[in-house]
Amino acid sequence: MVYWFDGQLCQGSDIALAVNAPALIYGATVFTTLRVYGQSLEHPLTHWAAHQQRLVHALTDFGWPSPNWAQVRQGAEALIEDYPVLRITCLSDGRELVTGRSLPPDLETMQTQGVAAWVARGELYGRSQPAYKTGNYLGAWLALQAAQRHGAREAILLNAQGQWLETSTGNLWGWANGQWHTPGLGAGLLPGIVRTYLIEHLRRQGEQVNQSPWPPGVIPCFEVLAYSNSGVQIVPIHTVLGDRSRLDVNPKHPALGALRAAFREN
Incomplete structure (x- = not known):
């Protein structure tokens, strides 16, 4: 594979780090994952500036040096012909790592048919520093592995009060009472770039998004459940699996069209 590390385009799959x-x-890293549209960082759906700002915000808060942003962009530009999804990682010493990957081969099926999600209960699955994308994603990764053992594609993360927060890879969306809902940031979750974009898109259409907490009692009220991230856009959740429960939701609800419309390229 091709990747970019510390100002150099490299071949292979290994980098050297001190023990x-x-x-x-x-x-001790911060990262962001973006989908590149039209092989252009300037495409409005790529959200390059928002992804860079996410990194700047985290580096500033942590007191870490910034990488050479011209080098970061150069690395991204070097990979976009081969990869539609890029992950940009900033190390705490100012070095940068840019890697690429393909979209999921079954993405269209995920988007049209939906996926199953497993509710990850317990402290084991909590995410450190949830407002930031850091290299310590162990809780979310463990939740995703457990979800797959339960036959699910995604895991749903909870806070100490049992409120639904997000999935292991994205932000949650629900449709109820003629309105879209997404958990508020105050509950302790990542301010996803696509989440922000979708809220703004819906507001431009005259729709308000309810950002109240999601305690367990409200979940059965949702006619639609979905999650979003930069790579997959919007994916419906057709089944929610609990330890002793199962909730089936319509993955083809017409309300999903309002979210999908945000990704139509003009």
Whole structure:
């Protein structure tokens, strides 16, 4: 594979880190994952500026040096001909790593038929520093592995009060009473770039988004459940699996059209 590390385009799948590197010992990195549309960082759906700002915000809050942003962009430009999805990682010492990957081969089926999601209960699945995308994603990764063992594609993460927060890879959406809902940031979740974009898109259409918390009692009220992220756009959830429960939801509800419309390329 081709990747970019510390100002250099590289071939292979390995990078060299010191055995005491904070990235290795503490997961001391911040990252963002973006989908590149039209092989252009300037395409409005790529949201390049928002992804860079996410990194700048985290680096500033953590007091870490910024990478050479011209090098970061150069690395991204070098990979977009081969990869539609890029992950940009900033190490705590100012170095950058840009890697690429393909879209899921069954993405169209995911978007049209939906996926099953498993509710990840317990402290084991909590995410460290949930407002930031750091290298310490162990809780979300463990939740995703457990979900797959339960026959689900995604995991739903909870806070200590049992409120639904997000999935292991994206932000949650629900449709009820003629309105879209998404958990509010105050509950302790990632301010996803696509989440923000969809809220703004719906507001431009005259629709308000309810950002109240999602305690367990409200979940059966939703006619639609879905999750969003930069790579998959919007994916419906057709089945929610609990330890002793199952909730079936319509993955073809017409309300999903309002969210999908946000990704139509003009």
